[in-house]
Amino acid sequence: MPVSLSGFLTDPASQQVLIVSRLPRTLAALLAGAALAVTGQIMQILARNRFVEPMTAGAGQSAALGILIASVFFPASAIWAKMGISALTTLIGSAGLLLLIRPLPPTQPLLVPLVALVYGGVIGAVVTFFAYQGDMMQFLGSWLTGELSGVLQGRYELLWGAAAAAGVTWLIADRITVLSLGQDAAKGLGLNVALVSGLGLAAISVTTAMVVVTLGAIPFVGLVIPNIIARRMGDNLRRALPVAALSGAGLVLVGDMLGRVLRAPFEIPVASLVGIAGAVVFLALLYSEPRRG
Amino acid sequence: MIRLSGVNHFIGGTQILHDISLELPKGGITALIGPNGAGKSTLLSLIARLTPLKQGEITVDTLKIGACADRDLAKVLAIMAQSTHVSARLRVRELVSFGRYPWHRGRPTAADDALIEAALARFELLEIGDRFLDEVSGGQRQRAFVAMAFAQDTDYLLLDEPLNNLDIAGARGLMRLLREMADNDGKTILIVLHDINYAAAFADRIVALKQGRIAALGTPAEVVSNSLLRDVFGTDAEISHIDGRPFVMV
Numbered sequence: 001m002p003v004s005l006s007g008f009l010t011d012p013a014s015q016q017v018l019i020v021s022r023l024p025r026t027l028a029a030l031l032a033g034a035a036l037a038v039t040g041q042i043m044q045i046l047a048r049n050r051f052v053e054p055m056t057a058g059a060g061q062s063a064a065l066g067i068l069i070a071s072v073f074f075p076a077s078a079i080w081a082k083m084g085i086s087a088l089t090t091l092i093g094s095a096g097l098l099l100l101i102r103p104l105p106p107t108q109p110l111l112v113p114l115v116a117l118v119y120g121g122v123i124g125a126v127v128t129f130f131a132y133q134g135d136m137m138q139f140l141g142s143w144l145t146g147e148l149s150g151v152l153q154g155r156y157e158l159l160w161g162a163a164a165a166a167g168v169t170w171l172i173a174d175r176i177t178v179l180s181l182g183q184d185a186a187k188g189l190g191l192n193v194a195l196v197s198g199l200g201l202a203a204i205s206v207t208t209a210m211v212v213v214t215l216g217a218i219p220f221v222g223l224v225i226p227n228i229i230a231r232r233m234g235d236n237l238r239r240a241l242p243v244a245a246l247s248g249a250g251l252v253l254v255g256d257m258l259g260r261v262l263r264a265p266f267e268i269p270v271a272s273l274v275g276i277a278g279a280v281v282f283l284a285l286l287y288s289e290p291r292r293g
Numbered sequence: 294m295i296r297l298s299g300v301n302h303f304i305g306g307t308q309i310l311h312d313i314s315l316e317l318p319k320g321g322i323t324a325l326i327g328p329n330g331a332g333k334s335t336l337l338s339l340i341a342r343l344t345p346l347k348q349g350e351i352t353v354d355t356l357k358i359g360a361c362a363d364r365d366l367a368k369v370l371a372i373m374a375q376s377t378h379v380s381a382r383l384r385v386r387e388l389v390s391f392g393r394y395p396w397h398r399g400r401p402t403a404a405d406d407a408l409i410e411a412a413l414a415r416f417e418l419l420e421i422g423d424r425f426l427d428e429v430s431g432g433q434r435q436r437a438f439v440a441m442a443f444a445q446d447t448d449y450l451l452l453d454e455p456l457n458n459l460d461i462a463g464a465r466g467l468m469r470l471l472r473e474m475a476d477n478d479g480k481t482i483l484i485v486l487h488d489i490n491y492a493a494a495f496a497d498r499i500v501a502l503k504q505g506r507i508a509a510l511g512t513p514a515e516v517v518s519n520s521l522l523r524d525v526f527g528t529d530a531e532i533s534h535i536d537g538r539p540f541v542m543v
Contacts, residue, residue, distance in 0.1 A: 044380075045380065045381060048378075048380035049380065050380075106376075106378045106380070172399070174394070174399040175399060177381060177383070177387075177391075178391055178394060180379055180380045180381030180383070181377075181379055181388075181391065182374065182376065182377075182378060182379070182380075184338070184343045184372070184374040184376075185372075185373075185374055185377070187342070187343055187363060188341060188343065188367065188371065188372040188374070189367055189391060189392075189394045189395055189445070190362075190363045190364035190365075190366065190367030190368070190394070190395040191363070191394065192363070230381070230382045231382075234381075234382045234383055234384055234387070234425060235381030235382045235383060236381075236383060236384070236387045
């Protein structure tokens with residue numbers, strides 16, 4: 001239903017559309033984008049690698065696995081309970097990746113994203129297998145391809161939690177930045193490496209799980225935004241995280257708007273649009289990476 | 294004073310350090326030398342609690358390694374590890390500012406900022422303070438890491454092969470800065486060096502390790518001898534003396 005500015009002022013039905021559907025959808029795009037960009041940047045510090053982001057590196061797939069487990073074994077459970085189980089599997093999945101890439105040599109920076117992609121692919125395959133067995137393939141699509149057409153008042157509010165979890169990391173931004181110096185240097189500065197890594201990982205997991213539960217996976221936001229910001233202003237997270245949040249919010253909002261306009265009245269999922277744009281930018285970043293070899 | 298007694302260390306069943314007991318008095322530069330695999334870096338990282346101590350006892354002043362809190366030791370002892378790979382893109386000034394972390398724990402004060410600027414000035418980094426680490430030369434980068442350790446404002450400073458990848462100007466410049474820190478600021482410096490001549494030229498004391506045991510200990514003139522080169526390093530280079538300091542003819 002079209003909503004005009006004048007209609008909003010006079011027509012109660014228009015007002016209702018705006019408040020129940022349009023406003024939540026806009027807020028959902030902004031919140032998810034901000035949270036994804038922030039946690040992408042944190043993931044890159046924890047993994048000590050520029051080219052990983054939670055959605056494609058196992059966290060997104062682990063989140064889907066969690067929802068699948070929750071839907072199969074506890075089908076009557078509330079959405080927040082599903083979110084909790086999903087956050088837990090995401091935490092395990094992300095921690096697994098960090099353990100897996102730890103022995104990789106820092107001199108080969110492209111090994112980490114490769115391993116991460118394979119890892120994410122393996123978990124994704126497991127999820128697909130069980131979804132197929134459980135006749136839940138149609139749900140799987142909605143978890144793995146994020147889109148905002150289903151967002152209504154009352155069905156997106158978890159994303160405030162995602163944004164809050166991402167926002168909390170700003171409070172320990174300095175500590176997370178210190179981690180980028182390496183475990184030894186961080187410990188030498190008296191940093192509690194395990195605690196700070198754990199908090200960062202928890203923020204990543206909660207955020208990813210909430211976004212996947214509410215919208216589905218949206219890839220590349222957490223990859224492209226932090227990379228561009230690192231080039232422009234560096235990785236001092238205290239300064240970079242607010243910029244990442246704003247940029248991520250803008251990217252998902254624009255992606256969603258384009259998705260609604262390009263093939264109207266049909267919609268292209270925001271995950272597909274951002275994915276295509278993100279893949280191109282990612283390739284460009286890979287080929288223009290000037291430093292480290 | 295750094296005191297080690299009865300330190301043994303194993304990595305995967307192989308004994309890396311054998312019953313090391315050592316006292317390093319406060320002040321001056323001590324160089325840790327020895328052939329590859331002698332256990333120098335392991336010893337350093339045990340003292341800096343980067344590797345957990347399993348057997349033996351190490352104390353730094355009154356702090357007992359393994360028992361004291363990381364943050365307390367971070368105010369007394371700074372370590373510059375061998376690998377200074379930074380995954381994030383940081384500016385030189387930002388890197389140096391992290392040296393203050395043990396003191397302000399994320400809430401820097403004006404006093405911290407002043408100390409950071411002083412460290413930048415001291416290590417001639419003011420002009421490149423706003424450049425990214427991947428945009429400066431190897432020597433400048435290494436100086437930035439030492440400046441960070443200096444900004445940590447600790448009595449003890451441990452460095453693991455800081456001269457790696459430095460040209461002769463960079464290496465001499467760095468060693469002179471360390472000498473200055475020992476002489477003017479009263480820092481106690483323990484440094485792992487690969488090149489005996491740098492150790493002989495700049496250190497007050499040399500500790501030579503061989504296969505996890507202390508092979509020699511003393512002033513450069515006492516330690517650097519033909520027998521050291523033969524028994525510890527397995528080579529028979531000649532030694533000459535310049536101004537009373539030994540010098541290995543390579």
